[in-house]
Amino acid sequence: MKIKEIIVVEGKDDTVKIKLAVEADTIETRGSAVDESVIEQVRLAQKTRGVIIFTDPDYPGQRIRNMISEKVPGCRHAFLPKEEAIEKFGRGVGVEHASIESIRRALRDAQYMDEDAAEQITTEDLVEAGLVGGPNSKTRREELGKKLKIGYVNGKQLHKRLIMFQINREQFAAALREILEEESR
Template sequence: MKKTIKEVIVVEGRDDISAVKAAVDAEIIQTNGFAIRKKGNIEKLRVAYENKGIIVLTDPDFVGEELRKYISKFFPNVKQAYISRKEGSKDGDVGVENANPEAIIKALENAKCEVVQNTEAIFTMDILMEHNLSGSLESKDLREKLGTELRIGYSNTKQMLSKLNRYGITMEQFLTAIGKIEKAKN
């Protein structure tokens, strides 16, 4: 059984997400390289940083190092996980996506990640449906507004459920955000 990591892991690309998910159970934010500089992306990281903490796991190359520096400017106590160039190399390509699960686990352990026991989720699909975040014509719009209000970004239903539980969003924060959205409609 894979270890569940408390912190949110920050990676560069989609293939990096697959590699990390093969190694551990964790919430992952993809920067899309320097697209992290776009408005709102740092706010998503801020929510994760404040609620759970973040671990940066970028490629062992120049761009990866520049991204680490950029993120560290905003979050000085961010944890840093490193894979070596050798661990991340495959057919001339260097990146987290090439690392095996053992190398990723070792990098996260060296970053002093916090392993947590799987706890029962606060948020369920029933709660999302009860608040029309799933299964109604307005669900997509409501999830977008909720993501904006909670500063966790837009998500499909499955991703929203995961973010709510993994980012440490409380039921009080959730209900307050839903209340603001409802009030704005009227």
């Protein structure tokens, strides 16, 4: 599988794993302190070939994703579920620990975010759905992130992520129905 866009990853180990999974070029941020020279590389890549941001499913990875998205609009985003990115002894989480198939799937499912999308799902909808403030909220958000391919987020970030990916009420309701059906089994 060949990827036209340049993939932004956190480090060398991520690049090695990506290149085992797909034919692609990468830009490494070299940690969470993304300096301006890296941002300039990402800007150039976005203008010439397009960019997929593919960071680890943890707080530093989300921080890097947010910094780049803010400074370089129009990037696509690939997400790995946290459980697919855990090192076999449980000591680390990252793209470098994911299987080849998980990486390929995440890159195939990469999406654009649109922060200017009209609001369709309200925070009240999230509370009513048990995605915020309830006993199973975290688990439900994890499942929702997988089903909608938007990655895991905490309660505060969920609403923003649904809006950015233009998830409409119908998509939201269908994914929620599946989750509730699975819970009832």
